[in-house]
Every structure is written in structure tokens, then in C-alpha cells.
Amino acid sequence: MTAHVPSVLFVCVHNAGRSQMAAGFLRHLAGDSVRVLSAGSEPAEHLNPVAVEAMREKGIDITDSQPSLLSPDDVRGSDVVVTMGCGDTCPVFPGTRYEDWALDDPAGQPLEVVRGVRDEIERRIRLLVASLNLG
Numbered sequence: 001m002t003a004h005v006p007s008v009l010f011v012c013v014h015n016a017g018r019s020q021m022a023a024g025f026l027r028h029l030a031g032d033s034v035r036v037l038s039a040g041s042e043p044a045e046h047l048n049p050v051a052v053e054a055m056r057e058k059g060i061d062i063t064d065s066q067p068s069l070l071s072p073d074d075v076r077g078s079d080v081v082v083t084m085g086c087g088d089t090c091p092v093f094p095g096t097r098y099e100d101w102a103l104d105d106p107a108g109q110p111l112e113v114v115r116g117v118r119d120e121i122e123r124r125i126r127l128l129v130a131s132l133n134l135g
Contacts, residue, residue, distance in 0.1 A: 007035040009078035015040025015067035017048040017106040024062040025125040043067035054118040
């Protein structure tokens with residue numbers, strides 16, 4: 001019997017900054033022990049270049065990621081859904097664990113500000129990994 005691999009979905013409005021950084025940290029810290037998804041209610045065309053640079057400083061490359069549109073199937077198929085300022089646009093399904101992380105939006109912010117958001121995301125991802133017993 002194959003062990004269940006938990007699925008975590010990160011959602012923000014543009015899927016260009018916060019949710020992409022969170023997904024990058026979780027992939028980096030948990031590897032193949034978790035399925036990582038990220039999406040936005042109104043996805044941007046490109047990643048926030050300052051978020052990409054902030055993650056690069058931590059040795060994590062998120063340049064291959066693309067903002068994508070949130071789908072109810074992504075939410076339904078996830079064990080944990082972490083929202084970051086998407087308000088009521090995220091559908092809710094019974095049996096799914098939801099967390100809402102109040103984080104500043106890095107859009108239009110200088111690197112110094114984005115570093116603080118990045119570091120808070122990393123702290124929360126480490127707690128999430130511990131709560132899922134992933135390592």
C-alpha cells in the first residue's frame with residue numbers, strides 16, 4: 001500500500017509573489033513528500049521579479065513557475081489550502097484544512113520589504129512542514 005502524499009495549495013490574488021514564494025519554500029524543504037500547488041483568483045502574466053530575487057537570495061529558484069488560475073478541482077484535491085489575501089474567492093469544501101495567512105502583498109515593494117515577507121513565509125512553511133510530519 002502506498003502512503004498518502006499530502007497536497008498543499010497556496011492561493012493569493014495574482015499568484016505572482018506570496019503564493020509562489022510559499023510553494024518554492026515547501027518544495028525546497030519537503031521535496032517529494034508533498035504535492036505543492038499554487039494559484040490565484042486573478043493571476044498575473046508573470047512572476048513578481050522582486051519575489052524571484054528574494055527567493056534566489058535563499059538559494060531557491062522559482063523562475064520556472066507560472067501564475068495560474070485557481071480552480072475548484074485544485075481546492076477539492078488538496079489536503080491543506082493556505083490563502084493569502086484572496087478573500088472570499090477561494091471555494092470551501094468540507095474535510096479540507098484551511099489556513100489564512102495575513103501577509104503583506106509584495107507587489108510594487110522594494111527588495112528590502114519583500115525580504116521581510118519572504119522570511120515570514122519561510123517561518124510559516126517550517127511550521128506547516130512540522131504539522132504535516134514531513135520532516
